[in-house]
Structures are given as C-alpha cells and as structure tokens.
Amino acid sequence: MMKLLLIGPPGAGKGTQASKLSEVFGIPAISTGDIFRANVKNETPLGLEAKSYMDRGAYVPDDLTNKLVRDRLQNPDCVNGFLLDGYPRTADQVNELADILRETDSALDAVIQLTADTDEVVRRLAKRAIDQGRSDDTEDVIRNRMAIYEDQTAPLISLYAARGLLIMVDGLGEIDEVTSRIVEALNAKNQS
Numbered sequence: 001m002m003k004l005l006l007i008g009p010p011g012a013g014k015g016t017q018a019s020k021l022s023e024v025f026g027i028p029a030i031s032t033g034d035i036f037r038a039n040v041k042n043e044t045p046l047g048l049e050a051k052s053y054m055d056r057g058a059y060v061p062d063d064l065t066n067k068l069v070r071d072r073l074q075n076p077d078c079v080n081g082f083l084l085d086g087y088p089r090t091a092d093q094v095n096e097l098a099d100i101l102r103e104t105d106s107a108l109d110a111v112i113q114l115t116a117d118t119d120e121v122v123r124r125l126a127k128r129a130i131d132q133g134r135s136d137d138t139e140d141v142i143r144n145r146m147a148i149y150e151d152q153t154a155p156l157i158s159l160y161a162a163r164g165l166l167i168m169v170d171g172l173g174e175i176d177e178v179t180s181r182i183v184e185a186l187n188a189k190n191q192s
C-alpha cells in the first residue's frame with residue numbers, strides 16, 4: 001500500500017519516473033497532464049476547456065482539476081495506492097487532496113520532490129518539443145510554465161516537508177539511476 005505524490009518543475013522527468021515507480025510498486029501512475037492531453041486529443045468538453053489554459057502554459061482551473069482527480073481516485077485500481085504525478089499544484093488542490101484522503105480515512109506515505117537544474121530542464125524540453133511535438137513545449141510557453149511552477153507549486157513543498165513526508169531526489173542522471181535513488185530514499189524513509 002503506497003500513496004505517493006511526485007512534484008517537480010516541468011522537464012524534471014516526472015512522467016518517466018512515474019511510470020517506473022508504478023511498475024516497482026504495482027500502483028497506478030496518475031498524471032493530470034496526461035489525462036488533460038487525452039481529453040484534448042479526443043475533444044471532450046473537459047479537453048476543449050483545458051486546451052486554452054494548457055496552450056498558454058497556465059494551470060487548468062482548480063475546480064476542473066480537483067473534480068478530475070476526485071473521480072479518478074475512486075477507480076478500483078487505486079485500492080492498493082496510487083502515485084499522483086503533477087497534482088496537487090496549487091494550495092486549493094492541496095486542500096482538496098487532504099479532504100479526499102480524510103474521507104477515505106487514508107494518508108500519504110511520501111511526497112517525492114524531483115529536482116533538476118534549469119539549464120538541463122530547458123534542454124530536455126527543447127528536445128521533447130522536437131520528439132513529441134507537444135503544443136506547450138515552445139520557448140515562451142515553457143518559460144511561463146516554469147514561472148507558474150515557481151510561483152504556485154514550489155511553495156507547497158514546504159507544507160509536506162513540515163509534515164515529515166518529503167523526499168528530495170536529484171533528477172539528473174540515467175533514468176534507472178534516478179529510479180533507484182527514489183526507491184532507496186523511500187525504503188530509508190519507511191525504516192526511519
């Protein structure tokens with residue numbers, strides 16, 4: 001039973017590590033960004049609404065995002081835990097998640113902060129723009145996403161640190177090496 005959050009700036013490698021950790025722990029990796037992108041692709045009402053925010057690098061409004069996560073966490077595949085990638089990102093989302101957990105009488109095991117230096121992040125996102133053609137990986141939008149992360153999301157990390165939940169892991173290096181770092185840090189935390 002593992003309930004984990006993965007927090008980090010755009011380009012830190014959250015999505016990559018989320019799928020690795022999902023395999024290691026046998027829990028679903030839930031990426032709000034991926035869910036929004038799937039909705040945009042399928043032109044659902046949620047996708048049509050989310051697209052205008054995403055294309056600017058802005059956060060999708062909390063009410064939409066919170067509802068999406070609340071519904072997703074009710075899926076039976078979450079009974080053994082989950083890893084949330086990219087949620088919560090605002091104070092309102094932190095509160096919503098706390099409510100959801102309280103209602104189900106459960107709690108987080110750890111919050112993984114994936115760090116990455118800005119030059120590396122910009123390099124990775126520029127490469128991803130070419131490889132994947134994501135519409136929000138242009139230079140201006142990337143800069144906006146980073147600024148919003150620093151402004152709205154980075155300050156939330158200290159809340160989780162104060163609760164003794166935070167694990168800080170360097171996201172630089174080989175993919176498997178970073179996964180090992182995270183798994184070791186989680187093991188060390190569980191034993192403490």
Ligand code: ADP
Binds near residue numbers: 032034086088
């Ligand atoms: P990034 O690497 O930029 O964090 P994501 O795939 O996680 O990429 O998110 C892409 C976009 O999806 C964000 O810029 C935002 O518009 C939207 N999004 C994802 N998660 C959230 C969230 N928790 N709250 C609001 N918007 C979100």
